[in-house]
Amino acid sequence: MADLMTLPEAAVVLGADVVTLVHIIDVGDTVPTPPVPTDFEDIVFAPDDIERFRVELRRRRFEDFKIEYSDVYTEDTGPGARHLEFGPGWRDILCEFCDGLREFQNAGSRTRLRWGKEKFGAMRLFYDCSDEIATYIAERKGIAYGKSLRTCQECGELARLRFGHSICLTLCDRHKHLVGELDPERDGIILDVDAWSRQQREGEPG
Template structure:
């Protein structure tokens, strides 16, 4: 059918890179209408698929969050700026953290989220806040970190840290395939890389 779009054509229409689009398909929650082949480079899209993928990409870019929380989310704009670089399943944790920042703002303190990322399967948030509340913001950052290690970063369902041979992510059973073949020496054994690293340093000391 001549109206089908190739992976590259669909990425161009959607304004994303091919890697991002392949990841969305690999997650499995939003997929093209034509059957998805094993080799993703052969994926094709029906014209009606584009709107569904636009909605999903908007969700992954946290567009609605950025509008709703514009008072406390001041996106990093420095050279080499970072953004919200994690899966949409952590949106609830992000909103809860920013609700806390609003409480500080309402009390007259500077408290803003600048950016965030996933690292070793956990949520890391970076803020700009008044010195007087830094410890309190840090405490709430720690709560968000802990919750992220129990929440699938793709869908928000209960999850645990999954270790593949080259990557670790916090995922539910439905999305665990994203880390590939489990590494039996670490998967299900290390559930918090930071805590495990501290323990290793302590044991060696």
């Protein structure tokens, strides 16, 4: 057992932060070989676990995507830089959006994806493009947004927005535990926070 590595030690070796490793373990698809204790501070890794977690981190950092779509994706840099800040289950949606950018770019229009994030369980994409194609790119961004609300951001399976008491995420049945205890007043009722917010505003007296 002397070869076992603590959670902070594994984080250093993997070049990741502890919070990210804990999240991966909480998801449940990639876990250390030794049984996972109730207290995450007591998690340990066997030597063979490191490579499996390295592969998972690469997937979550979209490393292969960045190489494949380097012609239409320019990573944000500098102070306050943002990245692709959502789960790997949305990779196909991301690729479909960037395939569209590639079509416009091949036709001579300027367009680049800069960064993206998850907010209220949906994919938000940020990009630069020529004015003449702005409407078309916005339409494809809307399609990606809609698909993300039906796709588990962890695994890519069919999903819906899950409302916990302090967080909401679009997850399948297998990963719904990530939002904690479900809020019965909102879970299964609000399936698109943006649409719900618009309805609430429209219902307000003028």
